[in-house]
Amino acid sequence: TKYGMSEKLGPMALENDGNTNITVTAQVTTNLWTAQPAGAGSPYWAIKCNNVSDRNATCTNTWQNLKSTTTITLITGFTPLNDIDNMSVAFNLSVPSDEPTGIKNGTVTFTCSQT
Numbered sequence: 001t002k003y004g005m006s007e008k009l010g011p012m013a014l015e016n017d018g019n020t021n022i023t024v025t026a027q028v029t030t031n032l033w034t035a036q037p038a039g040a041g042s043p044y045w046a047i048k049c050n051n052v053s054d055r056n057a058t059c060t061n062t063w064q065n066l067k068s069t070t071t072i073t074l075i076t077g078f079t080p081l082n083d084i085d086n087m088s089v090a091f092n093l094s095v096p097s098d099e100p101t102g103i104k105n106g107t108v109t110f111t112c113s114q115t
Contacts, residue, residue, distance in 0.1 A: 011050045011051070013088050014089060015086050016085040016087075016112075017080065019080055020115070021078060021115040023076045024087070025073050025113075026066070027068075027071045028109070029068055030068060031067070032044075032045045032106035034099065035100070043092065043094070044092075048060060049088075050088040053085070054077075054081075055084070056077055057076065057079065058077055060072070089110075091108075
C-alpha cells in the first residue's frame with residue numbers, strides 16, 4: 001500500500017485470504033532519517049500491530065523501532081477464517097528536530113510465512 005500527501009493516513013489493513021495460519025514480519029532496507037545513525041533505529045520511525053480480529057493470534061502491539069538490521073514480527077498464528085482474518089498495522093512517523101529539509105523515502109517490506 002502506498003500512502004501519499006493527498007490520501008487519508010491511518011493504519012494499514014491486512015487480511016489473510018489464504019488457507020493457512022501465517023506470521024507477518026516487517027523490515028526496512030535503509031534508514032529514513034539522515035539525522036539518525038544508519039541502522040540504529042529510532043522512535044521517529046516505528047511500527048506495531050495495531051488491531052487484530054483473530055483472538056488466537058499473537059499480536060505485537062508495542063512500538064518497535066524500524067531499522068535496517070532487524071526483522072520485526074508483527075503477528076503470529078494469524079488465521080484465514082472469515083470474520084477473524086483482519087489486522088491493522090500502525091506507523092509512527094515523526095520528523096527529528098535536527099533533520100535536514102528535503103524529500104525522504106522509505107520502504108517497509110512485509111513478509112508472510114506459514115506459521
